[in-house]
Amino acid sequence: MTQPDLPDYAIIAEGLEKTYAGSKKREPKQALKGIDLKVRRGSIFGLLGPNGAGKSTFINILAGLTNKTGGTASIWGHDITAAARQARASIGVVPQEINMDVFFTPFETLELMAGFYGVPKGERRSDELLEVMGLADKRNAYVRQLSGGMKRRLLIAKALVHNPPVLVLDEPTAGVDIELRRQLWEYVVKLNGLGVTIVLTTHYLEEAQELCDEIAIIDQGRVVACEPKHSLLRRLDRKTLIIEAEDTLSAIPAGFEGLDADVREGALTITYRAGQTSVGDLIARFNESGQRIRDLRTEEPDLEDVFLALTYNAGHNGAQEAKTAR
């Protein structure tokens, strides 16, 4: 602990396992095969993985909705089994589905939820939450009159009524248009600025890349990566150099034998390992070939490339779905 009473990690999972019991018709399913994860306090943590990787199972265990079958987990320093009540009080979960009683107003919805959590009347923050989530002017409207984006914001507010230091968002923007997604993420960043540790699952890898400072990738019930975004992106140690010549190229110039080079749309594209080859060497080779450079640029791998490389298992299409979901 660096500050009194504040844990260094908002969530710690060690060897967390879940096997769903089988039935006559169904084999038991081991959804989590020993998850080790640490979510740093104050971070925006992305939990990524193909469909069926185990993300929802993991979140449901933390939320107290599903029982683990092995390992340990703690939220804000509280063991989810030994100190279940404190652990549950430390986390708010925004579910994938919109599940609200449409006949209540946003204010009533939050008050009811606060009552459910046993928050005394004097300590409730319904109006403050409506303000933070940009819903103050909808305080007394009926939920059924709210737009999709407003409903999602209300769901976030609902998960925050008991003032949890950790907020988990399970695919909060699935099926939401780009403008609304951007708006929702602005609120999430704002909450993080107010000190809330955020864990989110998303299929939109570009957004995870933009928003998250730490990322875990889960595949088939196992963690295949868990590290700061920047080190994850460096993992591939791969860059691409694109050189446009004064004259449009029709073939790979001499000197690039043995390298991963190609001519695309008249430009030379070379993919290389940054640790082994320097841009200077590649440019020198190009000049030696007698060509003159008109323009050049480099491209670095993005989260999608890393995700695909780490979850590339036979029969998996989740990564591909993630790619097409954008």
Ligand SMILES: Nc1ncnc2c1ncn2[C@@H]1O[C@H](COP(=O)(O)OP(=O)(O)OP(=O)(O)O)[C@@H](O)[C@H]1O
């Ligand atoms: N109640 C259940 N009974 C049996 N198997 C289950 C149950 N819930 C989930 N599973 C299985 O456990 C595995 C992990 O599922 P989970 O929903 O945690 O994955 P996910 O990563 O959240 O996927 P998605 O991105 O599609 O939501 C899958 O193979 C799923 O079919």
